Amino acid sequence: MARHAHKETIVVRKDLDFGLDSDDIPRYWMAGDAYRTRVFDAIQATFPDGERYFISAVRAFRDRIQDPELLQAVKDFTMQEGQHGQVHTRYNERLRRQGIDVEAFVKHTRAMCDGRLQRLSPEYNVALTAALEHFTAMMADLFFAEKAVLEGADPRVRAMFAWHAIEEMEHKSVAYDVMQQIAGVGYFTRVLAMTHATASFSLYSVVAPWFMLAMDGYTVRERVSLYGRGLGWLLGPRKGVMRRLLPMIASYYRPGFHPEDLPTVHNYGAWVAAYAESGDPLAAADAMHAAAA
Numbered sequence: 001m002a003r004h005a006h007k008e009t010i011v012v013r014k015d016l017d018f019g020l021d022s023d024d025i026p027r028y029w030m031a032g033d034a035y036r037t038r039v040f041d042a043i044q045a046t047f048p049d050g051e052r053y054f055i056s057a058v059r060a061f062r063d064r065i066q067d068p069e070l071l072q073a074v075k076d077f078t079m080q081e082g083q084h085g086q087v088h089t090r091y092n093e094r095l096r097r098q099g100i101d102v103e104a105f106v107k108h109t110r111a112m113c114d115g116r117l118q119r120l121s122p123e124y125n126v127a128l129t130a131a132l133e134h135f136t137a138m139m140a141d142l143f144f145a146e147k148a149v150l151e152g153a154d155p156r157v158r159a160m161f162a163w164h165a166i167e168e169m170e171h172k173s174v175a176y177d178v179m180q181q182i183a184g185v186g187y188f189t190r191v192l193a194m195t196h197a198t199a200s201f202s203l204y205s206v207v208a209p210w211f212m213l214a215m216d217g218y219t220v221r222e223r224v225s226l227y228g229r230g231l232g233w234l235l236g237p238r239k240g241v242m243r244r245l246l247p248m249i250a251s252y253y254r255p256g257f258h259p260e261d262l263p264t265v266h267n268y269g270a271w272v273a274a275y276a277e278s279g280d281p282l283a284a285a286d287a288m289h290a291a292a293a
């Protein structure tokens, strides 16, 4: 496959209004389903600090970048992640108003990210960032390629995730290029970091909603039953959201892999066109959803 076969333009978009402060967004915005809602909510709670970590890991190599195109990409990547951090911080406020101790999740993420920056080499941190960025780009695909995943979601929350997904796909190769071209990270460290990222992401995605549902007031017995039903939705072999994840993770282990080898989700263009026409991230997300398989 030709290198850079699936490259999108990184567009920095600012001050998008999703209407996230509205009081009428349901507590369980994901079609009334507590488990599904809290899977998304718990993952997104890590974004502000996680993305600050990505920015630090990439910027550690900025002074060594000579290529103007890569320098610009790093700048745009930083701006996009900065915007994501702001919006997800506001979303976390919503969770706090619901009585969720969101600080517990934020503190956990911050301690983990600070610990990595202090203890691990800059090369390993940028490799971990590249791996986690592959994850966010894969999520973008898993959540938006098929209609069924976000069917019945509140349009405002869905619009926030759609915008984030779009921009993750646009900058999916920036950390990877810095890791490879500037940090000189080789195959072994790259796949070690991917193994690390996969373990840590999977563990968090299963464990964190458990605690968030406890904060919602669900007893252990009720949570076991929510998980019993919810894990099929997440991991089921035929219709589970994550079933297409393994081949996408596996591709990262291929020597010579580049993030732009993987196609951008087919309805990316529907979002971009609708946003260009309306300037409204809700209309863009609706168009993307309508164009999903």
Ligand SMILES: [Fe+2]
Pocket: 051, 080, 081, 084, 164, 168
């Ligand atoms: Fe992001």
Ligand SMILES: [Fe+2]
Pocket: 054, 081, 133, 136, 168, 171
């Ligand atoms: Fe990102």
